Amino acid sequence: MDGPGATVLIATRNRAEHIAASLTTVLESARDAPFPVEVVVVDDGSTDHTGAILDGFAHAWPMLRVLHDPLPGKSGTLNRALGQVVGTAVCSPTADVHVPRSW
Secondary structure, X not given: OOOXXXXXXXXXXXXXXXXXXXXXXXXXXXXXXXXXXXXXXXXXXXXXXXXXXXXXXXXXXXXXXXXXXXXXXXXXXHHHHHOOOOOOEEEOXXXXXXXXXXX
């Protein structure tokens, strides 16, 4: 299979207090998946330090791409980001999801 078999696409806005814990569970699950998974997180115009936290995660997790969309609004953000994902299948959980490694 060329490229990732799946993309996890998450839009987030002003979730600095919570994004690290939830994103860690998604990334660990992606790392342990039986096929390549990309994780794309879109910072949806945050006014707190969510973007900086995401950028820090991107340096440590190669399967993570962070996009910065200055226009707030989850639907528009996800629609714009869909043009940049490469996985065969796409799932879009909420930014506060905590998933098991087997997810």
